Amino acid sequence: MAWEEKDNCLYCCFTFKNFNEAFGFMTRIALAAEKQDHHPTWHNTYNKVEIWLNTHDKGNIITEADRKLAASIDKIAGI
Numbered sequence: 677m678a679w680e681e682k683d684n685c686l687y688c689c690f691t692f693k694n695f696n697e698a699f700g701f702m703t704r705i706a707l708a709a710e711k712q713d714h715h716p717t718w719h720n721t722y723n724k725v726e727i728w729l730n731t732h733d734k735g736n737i738i739t740e741a742d743r744k745l746a747a748s749i750d751k752i753a754g755i
Contacts, residue, residue, distance in 0.1 A: 679746050684737050685717075686729040686746050690753060698723050701752065708748045714741045716749075 679686045692698040698720055705727075709715045717728040727749065729742040 681738065682728075684730055686738055686742050688727050688746070688749070690725045690727070692723045692725070695722050698725050701725060704752045705749055708752065709745060712741070712745055712748065714745050716745065 679688045681687075690698075690701065692701065702718065702720060702725055705716065705718075714729075714731070717730075719726045729738070729745055730736050731739040731741055
């Protein structure tokens with residue numbers, strides 16, 4: 677999986693074996709996001725998690741905070 681720059685966001689889609697794995701992934705991301713005080717926009721359908729990252733209080737652009745959270749998400753995903 678690779679992050680794409682799309683519409684002033686970093687975007688990535690992750691696919692898992694089932695809903696339980698996808699939800700566990702989201703839970704681990706939530707903990708990392710809370711520690712970084714930077715939160716994703718995401719969507720989950722069954723085994724698929726789509727994530728968009730940008731910094732709302734900087735005018736909805738990609739910032740270093742987004743890149744840092746993306747790196748944390750990659751680590752959680754084992755990338």
